[in-house]
Amino acid sequence: MYTLGEFIIENRDYFSYSTESLLRLFSSIKLASKAIHKEVNKAGLTTEIIGSSGVINIQGENQKKLDDFAHRAFLESFKNRNVVCGIASEEAKDFIVINNKDKKENFLQNQYIVLIDPLDGSSNIDVNVSIGTIFSVYIKKSPIQMDVTIEDFLQQGNKQILAGYIIYGSSTILVYSTGNGVHGFTLDPSVGTFYLSHYNIHFPVKEKIYSINEGNYAKFSNGIRKFIRYCQEKKDNRPYTARYIGSLVGDFHRNIIQGGIYIYPKTASYPEGKLRLLYECNPIAFLTEQAGGKASDGKNSILDIEPKELHQRTPFICGPIGMVSQLEKFMNNFG
Ligand code: AHG
Ligand code: MN
Numbered sequence: 404m405y406t407l408g409e410f411i412i413e414n415r416d417y418f419s420y421s422t423e424s425l426l427r428l429f430s431s432i433k434l435a436s437k438a439i440h441k442e443v444n445k446a447g448l449t450t451e452i453i454g455s456s457g458v459i460n461i462q463g464e465n466q467k468k469l470d471d472f473a474h475r476a477f478l479e480s481f482k483n484r485n486v487v488c489g490i491a492s493e494e495a496k497d498f499i500v501i502n503n504k505d506k507k508e509n510f511l512q513n514q515y516i517v518l519i520d521p522l523d524g525s526s527n528i529d530v531n532v533s534i535g536t537i538f539s540v541y542i543k544k545s546p547i548q549m550d551v552t553i554e555d556f557l558q559q560g561n562k563q564i565l566a567g568y569i570i571y572g573s574s575t576i577l578v579y580s581t582g583n584g585v586h587g588f589t590l591d592p593s594v595g596t597f598y599l600s601h602y603n604i605h606f607p608v609k610e611k612i613y614s615i616n617e618g619n620y621a622k623f624s625n626g627i628r629k630f631i632r633y634c635q636e637k638k639d640n641r642p643y644t645a646r647y648i649g650s651l652v653g654d655f656h657r658n659i660i661q662g663g664i665y666i667y668p669k670t671a672s673y674p675e676g677k678l679r680l681l682y683e684c685n686p687i688a689f690l691t692e693q694a695g696g697k698a699s700d701g702k703n704s705i706l707d708i709e710p711k712e713l714h715q716r717t718p719f720i721c722g723p724i725g726m727v728s729q730l731e732k733f734m735n736n737f738g
């Protein structure tokens with residue numbers, strides 16, 4: 404059984420950048436995710452993790468203690484590995500510069516830009532439902548001797564060199580892609596190691612599930628409403644099953660394995676959509692395409708969107724190509 408580290412080494416020919424730097428990057432991701440796994444697993448036993456931190460974050464949302472813990476865990480872990488030069492987090496207003504210029508021997512390796520949703524599905528923390536972390540990695544654009552600038556973070560999703568998520572569910576699973584398929588690794592907590600458990604994940608041929616917060620029905624456009632009716636119609640391979648837990652990572656992980664579409668459209672409350680392009684949509688869109696699916700804002704490919712600001716939101720649809728194209732048709736015809 405391959406460990407994550409062994410798998411990366413085994414597949415080094417399919418990664419265009421330094422294998423050592425990728426291993427170091429993953430060593431940060433593994434460390435922080437294990438710390439979060441540990442906290443999540445004792446959430447019922449301690450009040451240190453349950454509940455609000457008392458802060459309204461940059462998203463205008465009530466930050467949970469675990470949002471803050473996860474943000475700090477990843478930040479500390481990335482700072483100490485000499486491969487990351489800048490981080491943008493859903494929980495921080497501005498991007499964070501990591502300046503390791505004095506460490507000459509590692510200087511050339513500090514080329515990774517990381518964007519992260521440290522804790523996805525915050526509303527599920529206190530009720531023991533799956534939550535996750537989403538990460539997205541780019542190569543720094545600005546000259547190597549310079550500190551990172553905002554341009555380094557505002558890159559199109561199709562420039563990602565690595566994207567992935569960790570789901571803290573009935574087990575903790577890390578899923579990632581470097582553009583060579585999507586692979587999943589399950590944490591064996593007794594030894595603290597991630598082992599390959601899901602090789603080359605692909606959306607199955609059978610379309611089965613639709614995932615949308617249907618409580619917002621009255622706030623949806625006509626095209627979205629018509630599509631929901633279409634999913635419920637008894638015809639061909641329909642009706643589809645409705646599944647929605649309110650954690651993008653959890654909903655997506657189920658849909659990529661069982662075959663389903665995830666939709667967070669514009670609503671009256673979120674006229675630009677709710678999900679964040681850089682921390683949530685781009686990395687999940689990258690994985691979607693790598694797994695043979697399609698990710699769209701209703702019209703355009705998510706990965707082609709030119710980001711304008713760090714915390715930009717977008718309508719988001721991802722899933723098997725047939726289902727996403729069908730929804731796009733409804734949106735095109737009915738708005
Ligand atoms: P986060 O916890 O990082 O703020 O993300 C929550 C997101 C996403 O994970 C989820 O799919 C969606 O918000 C749920 O929103 P609704 O409760 O409006 O359905
Ligand atoms: Mn999120």
Ligand code: MN
Nearest residue numbers: 493520522523
């Ligand atoms: Mn979050």
